[in-house]
Amino acid sequence: MIRIAIVGMGSVGRGVADIVGKKDLGIVITAVADSRSGRIDPNGLDIPALLAQKKKTGKCGESGRSALDIIQNAEYDLLVEVSPTNALSGEPAITHIRAALARKKHVVTSNKGPIALAFEELQNLAERNGVSLRYEATVAGAIPIMHSLEHGLAGNEILALYGVLNGTCNYILTRMAAEGLTYEQALLEARELGYAEADSTYDVKGIDAAIKLVILANTIWGNRVKLSDVACTGIDLLTAESLKLAEAEGCTIRLIAEAIPRKNLLRVSPRILEKTHPLVVDGTLNALTLETDMAKEITLIGRGAGSVEAASAIIGDILFISSSHVKGA
Amino acid sequence: MIRIAIVGMGSVGRGVADIVGKKDLGIVITAVADSRSGRIDPNGLDIPALLAQKKKTGKCGESGRSALDIIQNAEYDLLVEVSPTNALSGEPAITHIRAALARKKHVVTSNKGPIALAFEELQNLAERNGVSLRYEATVAGAIPIMHSLEHGLAGNEILALYGVLNGTCNYILTRMAAEGLTYEQALLEARELGYAEADSTYDVKGIDAAIKLVILANTIWGNRVKLSDVACTGIDLLTAESLKLAEAEGCTIRLIAEAIPRKNLLRVSPRILEKTHPLVVDGTLNALTLETDMAKEITLIGRGAGSVEAASAIIGDILFISSSHVKGA
Numbered sequence: 001m002i003r004i005a006i007v008g009m010g011s012v013g014r015g016v017a018d019i020v021g022k023k024d025l026g027i028v029i030t031a032v033a034d035s036r037s038g039r040i041d042p043n044g045l046d047i048p049a050l051l052a053q054k055k056k057t058g059k060c061g062e063s064g065r066s067a068l069d070i071i072q073n074a075e076y077d078l079l080v081e082v083s084p085t086n087a088l089s090g091e092p093a094i095t096h097i098r099a100a101l102a103r104k105k106h107v108v109t110s111n112k113g114p115i116a117l118a119f120e121e122l123q124n125l126a127e128r129n130g131v132s133l134r135y136e137a138t139v140a141g142a143i144p145i146m147h148s149l150e151h152g153l154a155g156n157e158i159l160a161l162y163g164v165l166n167g168t169c170n171y172i173l174t175r176m177a178a179e180g181l182t183y184e185q186a187l188l189e190a191r192e193l194g195y196a197e198a199d200s201t202y203d204v205k206g207i208d209a210a211i212k213l214v215i216l217a218n219t220i221w222g223n224r225v226k227l228s229d230v231a232c233t234g235i236d237l238l239t240a241e242s243l244k245l246a247e248a249e250g251c252t253i254r255l256i257a258e259a260i261p262r263k264n265l266l267r268v269s270p271r272i273l274e275k276t277h278p279l280v281v282d283g284t285l286n287a288l289t290l291e292t293d294m295a296k297e298i299t300l301i302g303r304g305a306g307s308v309e310a311a312s313a314i315i316g317d318i319l320f321i322s323s324s325h326v327k328g329a
Numbered sequence: 330m331i332r333i334a335i336v337g338m339g340s341v342g343r344g345v346a347d348i349v350g351k352k353d354l355g356i357v358i359t360a361v362a363d364s365r366s367g368r369i370d371p372n373g374l375d376i377p378a379l380l381a382q383k384k385k386t387g388k389c390g391e392s393g394r395s396a397l398d399i400i401q402n403a404e405y406d407l408l409v410e411v412s413p414t415n416a417l418s419g420e421p422a423i424t425h426i427r428a429a430l431a432r433k434k435h436v437v438t439s440n441k442g443p444i445a446l447a448f449e450e451l452q453n454l455a456e457r458n459g460v461s462l463r464y465e466a467t468v469a470g471a472i473p474i475m476h477s478l479e480h481g482l483a484g485n486e487i488l489a490l491y492g493v494l495n496g497t498c499n500y501i502l503t504r505m506a507a508e509g510l511t512y513e514q515a516l517l518e519a520r521e522l523g524y525a526e527a528d529s530t531y532d533v534k535g536i537d538a539a540i541k542l543v544i545l546a547n548t549i550w551g552n553r554v555k556l557s558d559v560a561c562t563g564i565d566l567l568t569a570e571s572l573k574l575a576e577a578e579g580c581t582i583r584l585i586a587e588a589i590p591r592k593n594l595l596r597v598s599p600r601i602l603e604k605t606h607p608l609v610v611d612g613t614l615n616a617l618t619l620e621t622d623m624a625k626e627i628t629l630i631g632r633g634a635g636s637v638e639a640a641s642a643i644i645g646d647i648l649f650i651s652s653s654h655v656k657g658a
Contacts, residue, residue: 019623025484136481142624144481151480152465152473155354155644276604276611278630294348294641295471301607301628312623315484324653 002322003044005031005076005105007067007096008083009060011307012110012137014051016080016314021047027318031074035084038065040074067092071099078106078321080314081114087202087211088227090117097122097133104129108317110137110310116214120224132321137313139212140165140286143302144316149220149290156292158220160260165212167284167304168196168203169235169255173270174282177243177252183236195284195305205234206255206268213257213266221261233269246272252280331651332373334360334405334434336396336425337412338389340636341439341466343380345409345643350376356647360403364412367394369403396421400428407435407650409643410443416531416540417556419446426451426462433458437646439466439639445543449553461650466642468541469494469615472631473645478549478619485621487549489589494541496613496633497525497532498564498584502599503611506572506581512565524613524634534563535584535597542586542595550590562598575601581609 004020004027006013013032020027028044034054039045039061054060071079079100085093090113097107097114101122109115114122115135126133136146140163149158164170168190175186187204190196202208210230217225235255246252249272256271256279273280278299281287286304291297303309333349333356335342342361349356357373363383368374368390383389400408408429414422419442426436426443430451438444443451444464455462465475469492478487493499497519504515516533519525531537539559546554564584575581578601585600585608602609607628610616615633620626632638 019484023484143627144477144624147476147481148473151649152476152645153641154648155348155352156641276609278607278610280605281607282605292641294637294644295473296632296635296638298472299628299630301630303625306625308623309625312482312485312621315623316481319483320480 001026001028002078002318002325003028003030003076004078004080004318005070005074006080006082007033007071008081009034009054010082010084012082012310012314013080014054015307015311016082017047017051019311019315025315025319026322030076031070032060033065033067033070034060035067037061037063038067038070040070042075067096068099071096072103076105078108078318080318081107081109081111082314083111085111085113087113087116087208090114094118098125101125101129101131101133104131106131106321107133108314108321109135110314112138112211112215116211116227119215119218132324134317134321135215136317137310139215140288141302141304141306142309142312143286143288143300143304144313145288145300146219147316147320148298148300153290153292153295153298156294158290158292159262160291161216161220161258161288162279163213163257163288164254164279164281164286165209165257165304166203166206166255167286168200169206169209170281170286171195171284172204173235173243173253173255176238176240177247180240180244182240183238204236206232209255209257209268213259213268217259217266223261225266229266231267231269235270238270250275254280330355330357331407331647331654332357332359332405333407333409333647334399334403335409335411336362336400337410338363338383339411339413341411341639341643342409343383344636344640345411346376346380348640348644354644354648355651359405360399361389362394362396362399363389364396366390366392367396367399369399371404396425397428400425401432405434407437407647409647410436410438410440411643412440414440414442416442416445416537419443423447427454430454430458430460430462433460435460435650436462437643437650438464439643441467441540441544445540445556448544448547461653463646463650464544465646466639468544469617470631470633470635471638471641472615472617472629472633474617474629475548476645476649477627477629482619482621482624482627485623487619487621488591489620490545490549490587490617491608492542492586492617493583493608493610493615494538494586494633495532495535495584496615497529498538499610500524500613501533502564502572502582502584505567505569506576509569509573511569512567533565535561538584538586538597542588542597546588546595552590554595558595560596560598564599567599579604583609
């Protein structure tokens with residue numbers, strides 16, 4: 001049995017709690033916090049009651065308990081850090097993760113900011129304290145890319161990686177190609193369906209994809225790259241005409257994030273691909289192709305967003321840490 | 330440092346030895362055997378000399394040493410069982426694996442027979458003796474399907490699985506569709522390129538795909554299915570005409586292995602798919618789609634055959650066992 005604290009009670013945090021309550025996974029929740037309240041029960045919280053209260057009152061516990069207070073004082077083995085966090089500043093997640101690791105607690109997060117901005121510091125802190133920091137959910141949602149890199153492809157040299165890492169852009173490009181919509185029309189449709197936020201700059205300019213590329217590059221090559229190292233072009237200037245031209249050649253356009261260390265290349269940009277190319281996935285799907293020395297090309301396709309999909313990745317990380325611990329016990 | 334014995338010095342065994350010799354992976358080879366000879370060195374064999382001797386003489390060591398003798402007497406931590414084995418009888422691999430597990434040695438194999446035919450017995454023996462039996466290389470070559478199931482998708486219920494699991498059939502179907510070849514013409518071409526064996530029955534009748542489906546089903550659901558439980562139709566009766574008809578509808582035909590437990594369905598059969606379907610991969614590629622409750626659909630695509638690709642999967646298994654051991658030490 002592993003005891004977890006969940007900080008952040010948005011859709012992902014509630015999704016994790018819901019799954020832990022419904023599945024017999026050997027996980028118990030001993031603490032939760034949102035931005036306004038917190039709750040601790042060393043014997044395990046009543047999850048249906050917790051979710052009902054959150055839904056009714058917007059709070060998960062007593063007012064006046066801060067997330068940091070919960071992280072620093074509750075009894076738990078592993079922090080699930082899923083608080084609403086600015087991906088460009090990494091806060092408050094960086095502070096939360098640092099505090100948990102300092103207490104020798106494992107951390108699993110879906111927040112990209114801390115991993116893109118402070119990976120080396122946090123990873124070193126985790127190693128020094130003999131705990132794990134895992135972040136499968138930060139890139140490509142439910143696709144088990146980190147586990148594949150760490151275990152399935154262990155021993156392989158990763159020569160290059162190409163990915164469709166932003167579902168919003170992929171949805172817009174899919175609709176522009178399928179219906180001849182303009183960028184503005186497709187973006188509007190994406191907003192109406194909840195696939196794009198009111199301020200979509202972060203997605204359509206390629207920044208979100210670039211942040212994920214930084215996380216992948218640092219994970220694979222440990223080469224300390226930063227967001228400013230990525231040459232980034234978004235999809236916001238693409239015309240319906242350019243998609244029609246691609247279409248006429250049996251091709252289409254996708255926003256591709258690519259990293260090729262031997263060429264010193266880190267780039268996010270719209271690329272013309274044959275329609276049968278494995279990275280040409282439709283709608284909000286994500287896809288990654290890894291070029292390796294032994295396994296050659298491996299492509300993974302799946303859902304890049306969604307609270308249950310993110311919870312799936314988080315649960316995978318929790319169970320991996322839990323089973324590693326049982327072995328180590 | 331983990332000490333391995335390699336039994337079987339065909340292309341996969343030599344591929345593993347070559348990689349262990351060239352990469353600094355913390356693996357040392359202390360014993361090898363082929364069908365006619367064997368060699369032991371507790372300090373680690375000289376790999377370039379070993380491969381040179383095998384190439385020159387066809388033997389890897391002293392005549393008269395049997396594989397079983399090596400398995401039972403050499404000092405090693407993990408057996409790599411890659412001997413030429415009949416997939417329908419599982420021998421001699423089953424005997425080899427049983428002997429190694431009985432000595433409390435871990436086993437990694439690329440041989441499908443033992444896993445399809447004797448999985449439960451061998452898995453129980455491994456568990457009783459506190460060692461691991463891993464077989465990533467048995468299904469879909471270099472695609473990290475077993476690691477994805479075990480770790481990346483841990484906590485997910487797998488609702489269904491669909492796969493293109495036989496590269497020979499996929500090559501033939503790709504060529505029939507692309508060039509309008511008849512089945513016989515495409516098969517001949519596959520033979521000339523080394524993608525099909527002289528006796529291709531095992532591949533084209535869907536038996537190879539069915540065996541892999543049995544391995545996957547037993548791994549995922551532990552439901553003790555056998556080859557005879559799979560409803561199996563091959564590609565050998567497909568006409569060029571049927572592929573043309575599919576083509577006219579924007580579709581094509583692929584040999585799909587599928588398992589859907591809630592429908593009690595285990596089937597290998599040619600299926601019509603839209604050309605943009607993720608399982609429509611070209612040439613000798615393999616592909617799998619998993620339908621899960623949380624991650625939803627996850628598709629993995631990669632090379633299903635090749636000695637280096639198989640070696641990649643085997644090395645991944647060795648390193649996983651090695652790292653689990655370090656944690657447990």
